[in-house]
Amino acid sequence: MGKQMTEMLKGTLEGMILAILAVRPAYGYEITARLRDEGFSDIVEGTVYAVLIRIEKRDLVDVEKVPSEKGPPRKVYSLNAQGGEYLEEFWGTWSFLAERIAQLRQHIENTQETGE
Amino acid sequence: MGKQMTEMLKGTLEGMILAILAVRPAYGYEITARLRDEGFSDIVEGTVYAVLIRIEKRDLVDVEKVPSEKGPPRKVYSLNAQGGEYLEEFWGTWSFLAERIAQLRQHIENTQETGE
């Protein structure tokens, strides 16, 4: 994983996982696989589990143990009301940051064009 | 500063500062003030200086001491070639992440509409 990406994931990975859970409940291994499919190719499983444990402790998700055909039972996480609120906050924070950064980028492009 | 914002700044603040320097050279105090103007109202000076020292050590910027009318001499930072490359990388990483997150958000909205 690139160093820049690693740092950027701090503060966003948690939100992304909550967002995934907002679509539908899922378990750790599945979430890892989905993230990998979406291009976060070398995300570490341990990282995802750490996030899941954290959000469970903060009571942002409900947990249900479901037996799987292979291996130990899955822990299926689903977003609860509190988690929904937290996710809303996340979108707010993210939007703010993304807008500022887009602005900065725009500013640079204008500068280069006009040679300010 | 909100906890979520604090975490999100990890990995992005550095890029933002480089982006500011890409527009024109600047010194620490000035950068802090500009960030504050743009809405990052409670960013701490010490945080900015830490980033500046780091990017100087990594040789992403050139430094010039300029006497100021008030107070100690300013350290004016300007982006060098290597810093420019690094900033390009940053935009790449950021774009990737921002796109995925936008996709996730879109997905949630669609889910809510159609009740998938």
Next chain:
DNA sequence: CCTGACTACTCTGTACTACTATCTACCACT
């Protein structure tokens, strides 16, 4: 003239938190 208050400016040290790497361990089927 001198002192103290205020502003501009830089830098340092400690604490907190998140992600990574690596490893352990469990379970079921072949």
Next chain:
DNA sequence: AGTGGTAGATAGTAGTACAGAGTAGTCAGG
């Protein structure tokens, strides 16, 4: 016994927050 799905622990690295110190000018009041 081996393979693949599944969960978790631990130690290490790195970035930001916060608090505070230090330096160098200006200006008001005595």
